[in-house]
Amino acid sequence: MTGGRDVARAIDALRRGWTVTVDGTAYLGVETADDAALAVFDAPGRADLLISGPRAVTLKLANQREAVPTGPVLIERTSWIDLAEAVAIADPARDLSNPLKGPFRAGAAPSGAEAAIQLTRLAGLLPALFAGGTPGADAVHLLSGDIFFTVDQPSVSVASRARLPIEQAEKAEIVAFRTLGDPAEHVALVIGQPTGVPPLVRLHSECLTGDVLGSLKCDCGPQLDGALEAIAEAGWGILLYLRQEGRGIGLINKLRAYALQDQGFDTVDANLRLGFGDDERRFAVAARMLEALGQPEVRLLTNNPRKVAGLEAAGIHVRERVPLQRGLNPHNRAYLDTKRTRSGHAL
Ligand SMILES: Nc1nc2c(ncn2[C@@H]2O[C@H](COP(=O)(O)OP(=O)(O)OP(=O)(O)O)[C@@H](O)[C@H]2O)c(=O)[nH]1
Numbered sequence: 001m002t003g004g005r006d007v008a009r010a011i012d013a014l015r016r017g018w019t020v021t022v023d024g025t026a027y028l029g030v031e032t033a034d035d036a037a038l039a040v041f042d043a044p045g046r047a048d049l050l051i052s053g054p055r056a057v058t059l060k061l062a063n064q065r066e067a068v069p070t071g072p073v074l075i076e077r078t079s080w081i082d083l084a085e086a087v088a089i090a091d092p093a094r095d096l097s098n099p100l101k102g103p104f105r106a107g108a109a110p111s112g113a114e115a116a117i118q119l120t121r122l123a124g125l126l127p128a129l130f131a132g133g134t135p136g137a138d139a140v141h142l143l144s145g146d147i148f149f150t151v152d153q154p155s156v157s158v159a160s161r162a163r164l165p166i167e168q169a170e171k172a173e174i175v176a177f178r179t180l181g182d183p184a185e186h187v188a189l190v191i192g193q194p195t196g197v198p199p200l201v202r203l204h205s206e207c208l209t210g211d212v213l214g215s216l217k218c219d220c221g222p223q224l225d226g227a228l229e230a231i232a233e234a235g236w237g238i239l240l241y242l243r244q245e246g247r248g249i250g251l252i253n254k255l256r257a258y259a260l261q262d263q264g265f266d267t268v269d270a271n272l273r274l275g276f277g278d279d280e281r282r283f284a285v286a287a288r289m290l291e292a293l294g295q296p297e298v299r300l301l302t303n304n305p306r307k308v309a310g311l312e313a314a315g316i317h318v319r320e321r322v323p324l325q326r327g328l329n330p331h332n333r334a335y336l337d338t339k340r341t342r343s344g345h346a347l
């Protein structure tokens with residue numbers, strides 16, 4: 001196993017339109033490729049196109065190999081699938097105006113396909129890759145295990161800490177973490193001092209639009225304020241500010257999901273059309289951060305049972321779930337209804 005540093009290099013390479021290999025198969029990101037890079041990748045024979053399972057379902061590629069593809073699907077590229085067509089297959093932006101794509105022939109996905117798709121997600125790109133072409137001389141070589149390890153068993157370390165008085169609590173300390181292989185810089189805000197009871201903890205996933213710009217499409221901004229108030233009131237607790245923008249799909253993909261919502265899709269279907277799961281977050285990184293802060297047991301402020309399950313699975317005991325409801329407005333009513341009816345939220 002080559003380890004986390006190479007995962008970080010591979011993320012960077014994909015973002016820049018360079019090749020990577022996973023388990024020996026070469027990949028080039030559809031979103032970041034250009035004609036020149038694709039021509040080199042395509043020599044001597046045309047490479048294939050790999051898309052994620054949810055995107056394959058949207059494109060009705062489902063029953064060519066399995067009834068409902070759970071894993072990625074390889075599309076054999078014939079001459080009409082040039083770069084522009086590949087982008088149209090990967091990007092749902094014009095699905096409604098251009099609904100008929102194909103015909104496609106699906107082939108067997110290479111063994112590292114799922115890990116390669118995970119890598120596009122870590123890079124914040126659409127989950128689609130040219131696959132099986134010629135790797136560049138400077139390609140980063142990975143094994144699937146390197147990528148899954150970075151995601152499921154993250155290695156975190158405290159990088160810096162400082163006093164940070166905030167509006168809700170003058171006695172607070174900010175702790176910044178580095179995660180091997182993952183460029184995201186996660187942060188903890190520790191409020192007050194341990195009192196002997198498990199801390200009141202909030203896992204807050206980054207939402208630039210809601211946290212910073214005051215978006216009314218979601219409830220993130222008011223929930224962030226509400227969580228800080230609740231922790232300050234309890235006198236002791238921790239807010240983890242996790243850089244998992246857009247439930248783990250990244251800012252650009254979240255804004256693509258918003259554009260699909262403007263076309264009438266709900267928050268879950270928008271994610272699926274883009275080729276992602278409803279919620280791509282992993283909470284193992286939060287568990288490691290809590291351990292690094294010496295807190296293996298918590299009282300968790302959330303309405304989301306997946307957060308409780310995710311922390312428990314990663315070895316943190318959730319003594320109690322404390323509900324948090326804030327920020328209902330006419331713009332986010334449908335969004336919050338969808339979270340309740342389709343994503344299992346408690347409120
Ligand atoms: N993909 C996607 N992400 C969204 C959308 N709206 C908000 N988000 C993201 O959803 C996340 C909000 O999650 P949280 O408030 O931490 O968690 P939650 O799942 O709502 O659970 P609670 O703990 O009950 O609040 C942030 O990362 C937002 O950027 C959307 O329509 N699509």
Ligand SMILES: [Zn+2]
Pocket residue numbers: 207209210211218219220221
């Ligand atoms: Zn939000």
